[in-house]
Amino acid sequence: MTPMENEKKLDRRAFISKALFGLLGLLGLGFLIPALGVLTPARLRQRAITFVPLLPEEDLPRQGVRKAELVYRASDREIRTRVFLVVDHDDVTAFSAVCSHLGCLVNYHRKTKEFVCPCHGGKYDRNGVNIAGPPPAPLTRLPVKVEKGTVLVGVKV
Ligand code: FES
The missing domain is CATH 2.102.10.10 (Rieske [2Fe-2S] iron-sulphur domain)
Structure with missing residues (x-):
């Protein structure tokens, strides 16, 4: 493997790694946002x-x-x-x-x-x-x- 091919492989790994973290982050937000609604004190969610x-x-x-x-x-x-x-x-x-x-x-x-x-x-x-x-x-x-x-x-x- 030439140094150029090795660098491209690393770039691909870095891209896949970042994409995976981004996807996990989005999934985490999907759980976190509803959880914040449940964890918010009831008095803050009450009607005016x-x-x-x-x-x-x-x-x-x-x-x-x-x-x-x-x-x-x-x-x-x-x-x-x-x-x-x-x-x-x-x-x-x-x-x-x-x-x-x-x-x-x-x-x-x-x-x-x-x-x-x-x-x-x-x-x-x-x-x-x-x-x-x-x-x-x-x-x-x-x-x-x-x-x-x-x-x-x-x-x-
Ligand atoms: S005591 Fe039963 S409705 Fe008031």
Whole structure:
């Protein structure tokens, strides 16, 4: 083998080696990109929160719990659901009324100061914490703010 033939053979080997590494790199990216989507924290993949007007600020009690119907649009359809506003002095907390067990709507009982689910008797305290019955988790807490005299609740649309 002449030195020229030997050099060409080396060039061919180098080319094949680089092509193989390039191919492996592309295959690696094919696995890596979906894996990054799975490994990204769930809170970064969540849909954006939109604040929806709920009721005038003047309709809030000074102290106590107020039921309200939340109406908004998501994916081109109207969503109607029940929320509760819990007011303690200047703090306002909003809870979805959807029971964490099987999705019935809970009611608030003023005497016991508990949210009670009519379906299977699940109970939550005033902070939305599940305290009795089958509900496996607290009521969902919704972002809430008061702006220009209107109470707004945050929903994912
Ligand atoms: S759906 Fe509420 S306790 Fe079962």
